[in-house]
Amino acid sequence: MRILLITTCLFLAISSGALQAQNALSGEVTKRDTRGNPSLGIVSFSGDASTRQILERTLQRTDWFRVVGTDQAARAQIQLKVSGSPQNLVANVVVSGKAPFTISGTGETEQDAVFQLVDALLKQLFKVPALCTRPIAYVCSSSSSTTKEIFLCNINGTNHQRLTHNNRISTEPSWGHSRALVYTHNSGTSLNIVLVDIANDRQRVVSSARGLNSSATLSRNGRLLALSMSLGKQVDLYIVDLAKGERTRLTQDRSVESSPVFSPDGMELCYVSDQSGRAQLYVIPVAGGSPRRIATQGARECVSPDWSPVSNQLCFSMRTSSGQYVIATLDMKKTDTTPVIITEAAGNWEAPSWAPDGRHIVCTRQSGKNQDLYIIDSWYHTFQQLTKDARVSLPAWAPAY
Numbered sequence: 001m002r003i004l005l006i007t008t009c010l011f012l013a014i015s016s017g018a019l020q021a022q023n024a025l026s027g028e029v030t031k032r033d034t035r036g037n038p039s040l041g042i043v044s045f046s047g048d049a050s051t052r053q054i055l056e057r058t059l060q061r062t063d064w065f066r067v068v069g070t071d072q073a074a075r076a077q078i079q080l081k082v083s084g085s086p087q088n089l090v091a092n093v094v095v096s097g098k099a100p101f102t103i104s105g106t107g108e109t110e111q112d113a114v115f116q117l118v119d120a121l122l123k124q125l126f127k128v129p130a131l132c133t134r135p136i137a138y139v140c141s142s143s144s145s146t147t148k149e150i151f152l153c154n155i156n157g158t159n160h161q162r163l164t165h166n167n168r169i170s171t172e173p174s175w176g177h178s179r180a181l182v183y184t185h186n187s188g189t190s191l192n193i194v195l196v197d198i199a200n201d202r203q204r205v206v207s208s209a210r211g212l213n214s215s216a217t218l219s220r221n222g223r224l225l226a227l228s229m230s231l232g233k234q235v236d237l238y239i240v241d242l243a244k245g246e247r248t249r250l251t252q253d254r255s256v257e258s259s260p261v262f263s264p265d266g267m268e269l270c271y272v273s274d275q276s277g278r279a280q281l282y283v284i285p286v287a288g289g290s291p292r293r294i295a296t297q298g299a300r301e302c303v304s305p306d307w308s309p310v311s312n313q314l315c316f317s318m319r320t321s322s323g324q325y326v327i328a329t330l331d332m333k334k335t336d337t338t339p340v341i342i343t344e345a346a347g348n349w350e351a352p353s354w355a356p357d358g359r360h361i362v363c364t365r366q367s368g369k370n371q372d373l374y375i376i377d378s379w380y381h382t383f384q385q386l387t388k389d390a391r392v393s394l395p396a397w398a399p400a401y
Contacts, residue, residue, distance in 0.1 A: 037065050038065060038066065038077040039067075039076040039077045040077070041068045041075070041079055042055070042067075042082060043074060043079045043080060043081050045081075045082045046082070046083045047089070048086055048110070050086075051113075054111055055114045055117070058115065058118050061132075061155060061384070062118060062131060062155075063360065064126060078093065079093070079094040079095075084104075087106060087107055087112070088113060089106070089114065089117045090104045091117060093121065103117060105117030105118070111158070111159070112133075115132035115155075116133060118132050128357045129310070130356045131357045131400075132154075134155075134178060134398040135154060136154070136353075136373070136395050137395065137397075138151055139151075139170070139172075139394045140390070141391040141392075143391075147166075149162060149166065150163045150164045153386070157373070163196065164183070164185075166187075168185065168187055168188060170194075171183065171394060172184040172215060172394055173394065175399055176220060176221075177220060177221075178399055178401060179199050180196060180197060180198060180218060181195075181198065182194065182216045183196070184215070190208065190210075191212050191213050192205050192207060193205065193216040193225065193227055206225060207225060207227060207229075209247075211231060212235060213227060213228075214228050215228040217260050217261055217262060219262055220266055220399075220401060223242055224239055224242070224286070226238070226261075226271075227240065227260070228256075228257055228258045234254060234256075235256040236251045236252055237250040237257040250286075251284070255275040257272070257282075258272050261305055261306055261307045262307065267285060270305045272304075272305065273291075276293070279302060280294070280296070280299075280302055281296060281314070282294065294314075297337055297338045298320070299318045299320070299339060300319045300320065302316050302317070302318050302319075302328075303316065303317050304317045304350060304352060306352055306354050307354075308354040308358045310358025311331075311358035313329050313331050313378075315353075315354060315361050315378070317349065317351065317352060317363075320341075325348040326349050327342050327343045327363055342376055342381045343365075345365075349363055349374075350364050350366070350393075351363055353397045354397060356397065356400035359377065360375055362374070363376060370388075372392065373386035
């Protein structure tokens with residue numbers, strides 16, 4: 001992968017919304033006390049000032065801490081003593097009422113080391129599996145919109161890397177696990193599904209049947225591919241066993257099925273169908289069976305679902321009665337199917353994807369001719385902007401596993 005040089009395709013800017021979070025310091029990744037973040041202070045730091053600045057900004061970016069200044073650090077609930085080199089950091093951590101512990105972070109750059117260190121802290125305190133070290137894939141359009149390529153960036157909107165070099169239309173990135181994703185490639189004559197081996201920087205076509213091959217997603221173990229195909233002159237949902245090369249048809253009707261995502265246990269798929277006359281969410285067993293509609297109350301249409309393996313919640317883009325698209329969530333553990341709208345600001349909010357912590361969501365927000373990346377805190381409905389005046393779409397946050 002080649003690092004993207006900053007071009008007119010994307011101008012970076014980072015702005016933070018209000019930072020709020022829970023009060024507890026351990027337990028499952030679930031919503032906690034809304035009175036505020038636990039305070040965190042860096043009591044001592046032996047190293048470069050730039051590394052400390054990256055650390056403080058990253059801690060704030062995660063939304064899990066309220067970072068205080070040096071004058072208040074000794075009274076903070078979480079106190080860090082950081083030492084080491086920019087690429088090899090060590091932190092001694094003291095937490096009120098708990099035994100002290102030590103964490104570390106290493107990397108090729110100081111930012112890599114900081115990301116590892118903060119992820120280690122999140123895991124120790126909140127059991128968050130990963131966050132900062134997982135990239136965000138997204139689609140970037142050329143100024144003429146004749147080509148689209150897939151890129152990767154970090155949680156803070158830096159280190160943009162170009163993943164595809166097809167000079168055509170590469171779109172719909174979807175992660176199976178942190179080392180592999182799939183995307184749709186429009187060669188000009190066909191729509192195919194391409195599998196990317198991130199670790200080895202290799203790509204191969206995994207579905208190229210005649211007609212439509214699109215909206216693909218990969219299972220957690222990388223074996224199953226769920227996608228939309230137009231075999232039989234209608235668009236239906238299919239499962240492809242990549243190890244055996246076997247294809248199974250899941251739906252067979254005149255409606256159009258798209259955007260499948262696997263449930264946390266891998267036994268079901270949530271997808272979009274216009275069977276009712278409007279785009280709505282449905283769930284069907286991966287092994288086959290009858291689909292059931294998710295009766296999302298108050299939604300004119302629902303598209304672009306994503307299913308968190310951490311919280312067992314769906315997020316999706318929902319069109320309201322005003323015609324605006326908003327991001328909503330739905331707890332699949334509950335019988336109440338009333339969506340929780342988490343974006344209230346103007347603009348069309350679309351293409352949500354869960355972060356590995358089961359709390360944050362990356363999505364796009366369209367305003368005028370621009371469409372930028374945003375990170376939403378699904379607990380407190382605050383947001384952070386990752387890009388400014390961009391032409392980006394369909395973000396997908398790599399999972400922890």
